[in-house]
Amino acid sequence: MPVVSPVLVGPNTMSTAKARDLGTTEGRRRLTALLSAAREEFVVDVQRGAGGRVAHARFADHLDELIRQIVDAARTHTETPVAVAALGGYGRRTLCLQSDIDLLIVFDGRIGRPEERFVKSVLHPLWDLRLTVGHQVRVLKDFDQPERDNPEFLLALFDARLLAGDEAVFEPAQEKFRGSSVDCREEILEALLQLTEQRHEQSNYTIYQLEPDVKDSPGGLRDVVAARILLSFAETVTSDTMDRQRLDQAEDFLLRGRSVLHLATNRNLNVLSHDLQERVAERLRYQGAQPQQRVEALMGAYFRHARNVNRALDRAHRAAGPSARDTTRVALGLNLELTADGIGFVDRQQAAGDPASWLGVFEAAIDRRVPVSDDALSLFETYAARYTPLDYLPSSAERQRLRRFLRPRPGLYARLSEMHDCGLLPRLFPEFQAISYRVIRDFYHKYTVDEHTLLTVRGIERLLSPAQRSRERFSSLLGELRSPGLLVLALLFADVGKWKDDNHAEESVRMVQTVLDRLEVTPEGRQDVEFLIGQHLQMSRAAFRRDSEDPAVVRQFAALVGTEERLKMLCLMTVADVEAVSTETLTAWKEELLWRLYVDTYNHLTLGYGDEMIERGQAAVAALQATRPDDLTEAELARFLEGFPQRYLAFFDAVHIYRHARLSRDIHPDEVHLFLEQKGEVWELSVVTLDKPYLFSNISGVLSYFGMDILRGSAMTSPAGLVLDIFQFTDHEGFFRFNPDATPQFEKLLQDVVAGRQDVTELLQRKESGFRHRRGPRRVSPVVNFDNEHSQRYTVLEIVAQDALGLLYRISRVISRHGCDVDLVLISTEGNKAIDVFHLTKAAAKLSEPAQMALKEDLERMLEEGYETH
Amino acid sequence: MKLIKAIVRPNKVDDIKDALGKVNISGMTVTEVRGHGRQKGHTAIYRGKEYNVSLLPKMEVEVVVTDDLVEAAIQAIMGSARTGEIGDGRVFVIPVEHGYNIRTGERDVV
Numbered sequence: 012m013p014v015v016s017p018v019l020v021g022p023n024t025m026s027t028a029k030a031r032d033l034g035t036t037e038g039r040r041r042l043t044a045l046l047s048a049a050r051e052e053f054v055v056d057v058q059r060g061a062g063g064r065v066a067h068a069r070f071a072d073h074l075d076e077l078i079r080q081i082v083d084a085a086r087t088h089t090e091t092p093v094a095v096a097a098l099g100g101y102g103r104r105t106l107c108l109q110s111d112i113d114l115l116i117v118f119d120g121r122i123g124r125p126e127e128r129f130v131k132s133v134l135h136p137l138w139d140l141r142l143t144v145g146h147q148v149r150v151l152k153d154f155d156q157p158e159r160d161n162p163e164f165l166l167a168l169f170d171a172r173l174l175a176g177d178e179a180v181f182e183p184a185q186e187k188f189r190g191s192s193v194d195c196r197e198e199i200l201e202a203l204l205q206l207t208e209q210r211h212e213q214s215n216y217t218i219y220q221l222e223p224d225v226k227d228s229p230g231g232l233r234d235v236v237a238a239r240i241l242l243s244f245a246e247t248v249t250s251d252t253m254d255r256q257r258l259d260q261a262e263d264f265l266l267r268g269r270s271v272l273h274l275a276t277n278r279n280l281n282v283l284s285h286d287l288q289e290r291v292a293e294r295l296r297y298q299g300a301q302p303q304q305r306v307e308a309l310m311g312a313y314f315r316h317a318r319n320v321n322r323a324l325d326r327a328h329r330a331a332g333p334s335a336r337d338t339t340r341v342a343l344g345l346n347l348e349l350t351a352d353g354i355g356f357v358d359r360q361q362a363a364g365d366p367a368s369w370l371g372v373f374e375a376a377i378d379r380r381v382p383v384s385d386d387a388l389s390l391f392e393t394y395a396a397r398y399t400p401l402d403y404l405p406s407s408a409e410r411q412r413l414r415r416f417l418r419p420r421p422g423l424y425a426r427l428s429e430m431h432d433c434g435l436l437p438r439l440f441p442e443f444q445a446i447s448y449r450v451i452r453d454f455y456h457k458y459t460v461d462e463h464t465l466l467t468v469r470g471i472e473r474l475l476s477p478a479q480r481s482r483e484r485f486s487s488l489l490g491e492l493r494s495p496g497l498l499v500l501a502l503l504f505a506d507v508g509k510w511k512d513d514n515h516a517e518e519s520v521r522m523v524q525t526v527l528d529r530l531e532v533t534p535e536g537r538q539d540v541e542f543l544i545g546q547h548l549q550m551s552r553a554a555f556r557r558d559s560e561d562p563a564v565v566r567q568f569a570a571l572v573g574t575e576e577r578l579k580m581l582c583l584m585t586v587a588d589v590e591a592v593s594t595e596t597l598t599a600w601k602e603e604l605l606w607r608l609y610v611d612t613y614n615h616l617t618l619g620y621g622d623e624m625i626e627r628g629q630a631a632v633a634a635l636q637a638t639r640p641d642d643l644t645e646a647e648l649a650r651f652l653e654g655f656p657q658r659y660l661a662f663f664d665a666v667h668i669y670r671h672a673r674l675s676r677d678i679h680p681d682e683v684h685l686f687l688e689q690k691g692e693v694w695e696l697s698v699v700t701l702d703k704p705y706l707f708s709n710i711s712g713v714l715s716y717f718g719m720d721i722l723r724g725s726a727m728t729s730p731a732g733l734v735l736d737i738f739q740f741t742d743h744e745g746f747f748r749f750n751p752d753a754t755p756q757f758e759k760l761l762q763d764v765v766a767g768r769q770d771v772t773e774l775l776q777r778k779e780s781g782f783r784h785r786r787g788p789r790r791v792s793p794v795v796n797f798d799n800e801h802s803q804r805y806t807v808l809e810i811v812a813q814d815a816l817g818l819l820y821r822i823s824r825v826i827s828r829h830g831c832d833v834d835l836v837l838i839s840t841e842g843n844k845a846i847d848v849f850h851l852t853k854a855a856a857k858l859s860e861p862a863q864m865a866l867k868e869d870l871e872r873m874l875e876e877g878y879e880t881h
Numbered sequence: 882m883k884l885i886k887a888i889v890r891p892n893k894v895d896d897i898k899d900a901l902g903k904v905n906i907s908g909m910t911v912t913e914v915r916g917h918g919r920q921k922g923h924t925a926i927y928r929g930k931e932y933n934v935s936l937l938p939k940m941e942v943e944v945v946v947t948d949d950l951v952e953a954a955i956q957a958i959m960g961s962a963r964t965g966e967i968g969d970g971r972v973f974v975i976p977v978e979h980g981y982n983i984r985t986g987e988r989d990v991v
Contacts, residue, residue: 558892600913604891610927625921751945796929809929847930 026312038084039139042077043543046140049073049585054274060268060295063263064105069107069160069189071097075174078114078137084176094131094181098147102170105266108273109280110693112137113145115171119180122150133487143279151180152189162202165195169240200244200331207324215594217463218317221450224256225272226267226281228315232269234324235262241327254323267295268313283313285452296347306661311448314459318432326385338459347375355384363390366398367405373430377422383429393431400529403439410531413439417503418496418572419489421476424469427503431465443503444524445510457593460509467502470587471495485586489577491841498580499535500526501543501754502587521547522814535664536788542577543584550585559611568608569615573661574722575839578616582609616658618801618809619834621850623657631660643672651675654729656835662725667697671735674699681766693722694747695739700765702732707833708823709764710736712771715817717757718744726836738838772824775817791844792872797863804836805850806858808866812874816843822847825873829866831858882977882989887942888914889962894940900957906950910912918971932954933990939970945977 050072056066075097082095098113099760116133120127147164149616158164167186173181211229212222218230226232235258241253269281271294277286283291289302292309299305329352341349346355346368354376354704356362364370367393376383381867417423437444449460456463475488489495504526508518520541527537555566572578585605590597625632627649635652636645651660651672663671674853675683678699686697693873698710701733707726714721724738747753763769791813798807819838824851826833835850851863888898888954901909915936927933946954955972961965963969 131917400944556892556895558890558964560890598913603915607925607934607938610925614926794929796926796931798926811929 014118016125018811031732039136041372042136042140044082045073045080046142047413049534050108053270057267057270057274057294058106060267062107062274062307063267066270067266068104070108071101071104073103074106074112077140078133080176080469081133081136085129086176088128088132089125091126092180093117094184095243096171096177096180096181096184097174098167098171099126100170100232102167102172104172105262106280106556107260107266107269107692109143109276109278110273111143111279113146113167114147114169114174116146116148117151117180118149119151120176120323121571122148122746123594126788142660145823149184152182154184157187157190159195159198161205162195162198163511165199166203169243170236173871196244200241201236202241204328205330207234208517215457215466217458217462217466218321219314219459221452221459222282222284222455223313223317224282225313228317230261230320231281232262232265234320238320238324238327241324241331245327245330245601254326257316257319258323261320264312264316270296279741292680307448309452310450310459314448322385322432325382330816339609343375347371347373349375349379350384350564351652352386353382354379355387355388359386359390362387363394366394366402367409369403369435370409370416370459373411373426376429377416377420377426381444382421383426388429388433391430391435393576395434397439398438400439400441404529407531414496414500414530414532417499419468419471419475421472423472423499426464427468430530440503440526442507442526445507445522449509451509455592455596458591460506463591464506464593467584467587469503470590471499471583473500474583474586481599482586484606485602488583491522492579492583494539495574497532497539498543498583499532500532501540501547501580502584504540504590505544505547506585508653509650516545516547516844539577539580545582546571546581546589547584550581550605550608551589554585554608555601559608565608565611565615569612569852570611571615571656573658575613575616578609578612579667585820614801617837618798618807620656620658621802621805621807623658625652625655625660627653635665635668640669643669647676648672651733654733655727655735656729658725658736659727662719671697671699675733675735683758683762683765684759685758687757689747692741693739694719694742695737697736698734698736700734700736700759702734703765705824706734706765706826707769707836708820708827710761711738711766711823712817713757713761714738714740714773714821715820716771716774717744717746718742718762720816721838722840723795723821724836724838726833726838736836771820775820793869793871795867795874797861797867798859799857802850804857805852807853808849810847810870810874811847812845812847814840814843819847821873822870826851826866829853829862829869831862831866882945882947882980884942884975885944885946885951885954886973886975887944887958887970888916888918888939888972889942889961890959890964890968891940891968893940893962894942896961897942897958900961901944901954904953904957906944906946906954906957909982912941912943914939914941914943920967930943937968945980 044303052073053062053066053070056062056069059562060861078095078097081357086093094101096115096117098112098115101113106112114133116130117545120126130146147167171185171188173185182347184871197765210227210233212226214224218228218725220228222229226351232335238254238258247504249510268283268291271291272283272287275290288306292299292302292305295309297305297308297312299308300635332742339350343354343358344347346357346361346365349356356371356372372383372387404413427436430439431443436448443461443464446460446464446513451460455514471489474482474489477483477486492498504523505519506515507522508515508520511518513556522546528538532540550568553564557563557564569578571579582605585600589601589605630651632649636648640643640650648669652668660668670686674697675684676684678684678701680701680703682700684699688695696714699708711721717742719738720743721738721740722734724740728734728737742748746757750756764771791811794810796809798809800805808826812818825834830854831851833849833853834852837848851858853859858866887959891913892939901907915938917935924931925933925962926932942958944954951974955974956990958972981987982989
């Protein structure tokens with residue numbers, strides 16, 4: 012076979028002498044040689060890591076020459092003036108080794124058989140060269156009316172570039188494209204934004220992909236093009252020089268990467284997969300002793316460029332949008348202002364020296380549902396490294412502010428992402444730096460560890476207005492949390508231990524200690540965060556890997572979580588964590604398994620806890636005895652704990668337990684020993700007394716009499732008749748606030764009522780009519796349910812009703828009137844919903860079916876009374 | 882050649898995989914499914930309200946084996962998936978006409 016030495020010619024040289032012999036073997040061989048030579052030249056560039064913008068453009072130029080020869084040869088078929096133009100990436104001269112060749116053929120006249128022969132004569136040689144060709148054929152008149160129903164084609168025309176044929180055909184066509192782009196500005200913009208949105212949705216709207224598609228992923232080559240088109244649409248003069256430079260740099264980097272992928276796979280494949288990252292890192296000459304280090308350097312550069320593209324795209328989007336002309340500045344106080352660009356500083360210089368004020372920008376951005384301005388972000392980027400965490404959080408006020416900032420709200424993920432991208436988050440929390448851009452290769456994870464972490468926050472945020480109906484059940488749990496900010500805090504630090512390769516949960520708990528110190532989190536909150544981080548994998552393990560229908564599995568899991576609040580937090584954390592792995596991970600199937608485990612565990616904690624009594628020899632009791640204060644004897648503490656449910660140990664810390672034990676000291680019939688303390692807005696009353704009929708009803712009646720709104724609480728009775736009731740309530744009518752002698756008054760009435768010296772029912776008669784009067788329309792349908800299965804000893808009565816002052820008193824009165832003993836009670840209030848669970852016996856046995864029916868009837872009647880009807 | 886399709890408890894998949902491995906069956910396909918058999922679901926109560934749980938989460942394990950391995954595969958699956966309680970699942974055996982390797986284009990030898 013004769014060897015043809017190809018001569019690569021410049022883009023403007025037309026070797027017409029040989030053009031007409033392309034139908035011959037020699038002609039075809041010449042085309043093949045030309046393409047091969049162009050590829051070889053490109054490959055040399057790629058092998059030395061220089062397959063970027065210049066190499067792509069040079070390759071496109073060689074293809075131009077090849078196509079010119081083909082077009083020139085094909086001209087023999089038609090007399091009709093014709094132009095052949097490059098579209099898309101080829102039009103932009105960013106043609107890679109395996110890229111599609113997109114062509115536009117425009118005739119100035121009717122398309123008949125000769126013109127069809129021309130088209131075939133152009134396409135067939137290209138197909139013979141095994142090039143993938145996309146082609147559009149039009150007549151010049153077609154451009155008189157823009158193809159409004161084909162906005163993708165209108166977008167492609169942006170890059171049209173004449174390759175061969177008559178300039179007299181292409182120029183008027185191009186004039187018309189330009190006219191179309193003005194006339195159809197809105198359609199083109201909408202199409203561009205829609206296509207971009209669809210692409211981004213497929214990537215879960217994040218640039219931080221472990222295996223990104225350098226073309227289609229957010230921050231990839233398509234976004235570079237989209238940003239440039241949007242900038243060309245921008246009517247205002249924006250300071251976009253920096254963005255244009257960054258887009259050029261990013262494009263060069265992405266093209267260099269893509270050229271290695273095309274060379275390595277010999278396909279039009281643009282995914283920077285794990286197995287190809289090492290090769291790309293090597294070709295692009297990233298440094299590192301080990302391949303993993305070179306890959307991390309490569310991916311660090313990738314994320315930096317992708318982030319620049321993403322931000323440039325956002326800015327270009329705003330510049331092209333209607334608000335771009337809005338130059339209004341609204342002063343927000345504290346050196347903050349709102350502009351069309353978002354929240355920024357009025358005085359940049361002042362802000363640069365006052366890091367404690369920076370959080371205010373993000374707070375204001377969340378409150379007003381706008382982004383942080385580019386100017387403010389670039390200020391943080393410049394100055395963040397100068398300050399320590401203490402500079403950002405110099406006093407308790409700032410620390411409290413940051414804790415408040417972390418509560419789930421719309422926009423929290425976006426603002427945290429801005430904080431992270433500009434480098435502020437790792438300065439505020441150096442612990443977070445350990446997982447910045449951290450890549451962990453496994454079958455499931457699709458994002459870097461830091462992005463996975465931030466996506467868990469987004470998952471929680473999305474539960475505030477869930478898109479799927481099946482998520483509403485988890486949303487309701489979020490609404491019930493007492494401190495949802497703690498959940499976000501736990502999510503942010505659950506994976507910081509992944510800088511180590513094993514046992515990351517334990518390492519994360521170790522690392523979060525400094526965060527908890529710095530933020531001055533309360534001891535209770537601290538325990539919750541440590542628990543959540545330490546156990547954050549346990550619920551998915553129990554739900555997905557164990558038989559969650561097995562009561563033993565539920566019992567063990569209930570013992571692990573201990574309280575309903577922790578169960579809810581761990582459940583939400585698990586949902587967010589699984590969902591953040593990838594868009595496909597949290598299937599309806601997994602959701603169902605998690606929900607079932609949640610429900611079974613919740614039922615175990617609230618309905619089945621009565622049978623699990625504290626035992627003398629158990630480890631938790633031994634621990635309490637070991638740290639017992641001197642004033643408590645071993646026997647005293649043991650006597651106090653004996654017969655209370657295990658749940659008590661999960662809900663109260665040692666300080667509370669010792670206090671309760673002291674209250675039980677020397678208690679006699681009709682006596683009440685109590686402890687009252689205020690915790691912020693909430694009061695907590697601990698009462699120890701000896702059991703007697705109507706006791707629970709009387710105590711809750713006294714609280715109602717003083718206008719206390721009971722939020723949550725519990726009541727326990729030991730087999731020896733010792734009663735411990737704990738109520739948390741708000742001082743609804745300000746009794747404690749406005750009366751200096753409120754506490755003694757309260758104590759005296761409670762003593763008198765329990766001893767039978769005062770009848771609380773009489774005291775409440777006036778108030779009760781008041782309660783009914785205040786009840787508005789009913790929003791919660793009452794539910795009264797008996798359960799004789801969950802507990803061996805008790806009938807469990809569960810009541811869900813609209814919360815109202817005095818509700819607990821009225822319910823417990825009805826129960827007592829039916830001769831039932833209230834042995835255990837759980838009280839909780841979630842929004843306007845009261846959820847009360849009573850463990851009952853009657854004559855020391857479970858309630859019979861008729862007794863349940865009779866009580867149910869009376870309770871339902873009582874709960875129906877007094878609501879407004881509409 | 883037979884397709885063995887087993888509907889099992891979700892937590893039993895790893896045990897089944899191990900058991901099949903012991904009889905030299907390594908390829909399997911696992912799918913998350915929901916359904917009910919004789920259990921017909923059950924009623925669950927959450928905060929006093931009953932709701933019917935008719936479709937229970939299960940895993941479907943599919944294995945294609947040559948005829949001489951069918952019995953061993955069935956025993957491996959049943960032995961590792963059984964708890965003795967209602968809801969252990971089902972195993973179906975379905976004839977397969979041919980199998981092909983997509984990469985090589987080769988037809989499986991039966």
